[in-house]
Amino acid sequence: QVQLQESGPGLVKPSETLSLTCGVSGYSISSGYYWGWIRQPPGKGLEWIGNMYHSGSTYYNPSLKSRVTISVDTSKNQFSLKLTSVTAADTAVYYCARVPADDITGLSPYHFDYWGRGTLVTVSS
């Protein structure tokens, strides 16, 4: 059974960098697929942050692209999110998830099949 678990600080100060890690068990990231981050502000809908292919190629939400970096550590079977210059608007539950696909062109189905439980990150001084 594939499991994902987010970890990281629950409180980040404005203007600082939000850093989260997603640990994966039950599947080796180096075997393939895309791995992504999605967030959900309190009481609001889902917002895609970005995805990363197992080889390291990244794709980001255009509205966040200038502040986001997603990276992978295959030796630890985990991938990470960094979001710089955070504000209160970045307060949200952050989820990591898997996309069982090797193609992001749209010619193949692209959906999130396994999700982490989510972690609440609050931006406040």
Add this chain to the structure above:
Amino acid sequence: SYDLTQPPSVSVSPGQTASITCSGEKLGDKYASWYQQMPGQSPVLVIYQDSKRPSGIPERFSGSNSGNTATLTISGTQAVDEADYYCQALDRSVVVFGGGTKLTVL
């Protein structure tokens, strides 16, 4: 940017059929997925590739996608189906979610 539009809310009586729509330009040319989210829980994939159900998802959940609209249909809706539902598609390597629909089972 590409947008997916869902009705904010849908109400249905127990045992009846609920339909939740998701509209986007030429959405039928893309693959649509649907997620169910219970309060305080992570989203769960209920439909992928327009109409396929993952293992463990009840048969009462079905999907279709044509033209500019994808539809999630729940037949014989039960009280346990009350949740938020989100559609999702991929547009030029950008993942897009709909705004979500709150399904109320009255």
